[in-house]
Amino acid sequence: MSKEHPIVAITGSSGAGTSSVRNAFEIIFSHExxxxxxxxxxxxxxxxxxxxxxxxxxAELEGKNITHFGPEGNLFEELEALxxxxxxxxxxxxxxYIHNDAEAALHSSPPGTLTEWNDLPENTDLLFYEGxxxxxxxxxxxxxxxxxxxxxxxxxxNLEWMQKIHRDKEIRGYSPEDATELILSRMHDxxxxxxxxxxxxxxxxxxxxxxxxxxxxxxxKVPTNDESFVVIHVRNQEKIKVDFQQLxxxxxxxxMTTPNTIVVPAGKMIFAxxxxxxxxxxxxxxxxxxx
Numbered sequence: 001m002s003k004e005h006p007i008v009a010i011t012g013s014s015g016a017g018t019s020s021v022r023n024a025f026e027i028i029f030s031h032e033x034x035x036x037x038x039x040x041x042x043x044x045x046x047x048x049x050x051x052x053x054x055x056x057x058x059a060e061l062e063g064k065n066i067t068h069f070g071p072e073g074n075l076f077e078e079l080e081a082l083x084x085x086x087x088x089x090x091x092x093x094x095x096x097y098i099h100n101d102a103e104a105a106l107h108s109s110p111p112g113t114l115t116e117w118n119d120l121p122e123n124t125d126l127l128f129y130e131g132x133x134x135x136x137x138x139x140x141x142x143x144x145x146x147x148x149x150x151x152x153x154x155x156x157x158n159l160e161w162m163q164k165i166h167r168d169k170e171i172r173g174y175s176p177e178d179a180t181e182l183i184l185s186r187m188h189d190x191x192x193x194x195x196x197x198x199x200x201x202x203x204x205x206x207x208x209x210x211x212x213x214x215x216x217x218x219x220x221k222v223p224t225n226d227e228s229f230v231v232i233h234v235r236n237q238e239k240i241k242v243d244f245q246q247l248x249x250x251x252x253x254x255x256m257t258t259p260n261t262i263v264v265p266a267g268k269m270i271f272a273x274x275x276x277x278x279x280x281x282x283x284x285x286x287x288x289x290x291x
């Protein structure tokens with residue numbers, strides 16, 4: 001952790017909705033006059049799309065499995081090195097994973113590829129990471145130790161699977177069977193590398209549907225915000241001081257379930273996140289040493 005070069009990380013599984021959370025923080029940064037260095041977790045995949053397909057097929061022939069959740073499919077050491085370098089010096093390197101045609105046009109690189117590494121912008125106020133592994137810890141890597149504010153975004157598991165299947169069908173053209181097979185193939189790495197991170201976060205945002213999601217593999221649509229609540233659990237109360245009574249006044253329809261857990265209508269999650277995290281970002285900026 002670094003007072004001079006703080007790091008904020010949003011971590012969540014595939015399809016959890018971390019991208020929409022980034023939009024909320026962009027509003028906070030703009031309002032507070034903060035210049036962030038954005039880093040996307042996908043840029044630390046080990047392989048481009050074609051290379052990953054080839055690596056998965058080769059591993060299967062050996063009775064092994066490679067996924068984007070585990071160490072074989074990612075550059076965990078390089079991610080830790082980025083966090084360490086930024087924490088110490090406010091510098092580092094990043095690249096981009098090109099997901100679609102719009103990003104391809106922006107970066108002049110085809111979809112499914114990775115750009116070259118480039119230096120982070122100079123004189124940024126903080127590093128903002130959004131992706132799968134913002135709190136990853138293995139036998140050889142500890143990214144978590146460098147994060148000053150760590151936020152988990154994770155729907156309950158059936159809803160996560162529904163969102164994943166729906167996204168893969170609509171965006172990537174997968175069949176429901178292909179999307180389901182992908183979920184199953186990732187289960188070992190999911191349980192060993194993704195879910196443990198949510199026990200290291202400072203605060204978790206978990207969307208919970210209020211409609212029947214008993215069979216996520218047969219669902220035809222994803223529950224809407226109007227059909228969901230979000231459970232906001234402040235895990236680190238020493239770091240995060242929340243006036244829950246004031247939150248309930250500002251967020252109609254919200255209620256407490258434990259002394260450090262508030263439930264809000266899903267449509268108000270981003271507003272709730274801004275109310276909670278804006279003061280935390282201000283504190284990080286106020287605690288920075290003069291340059």
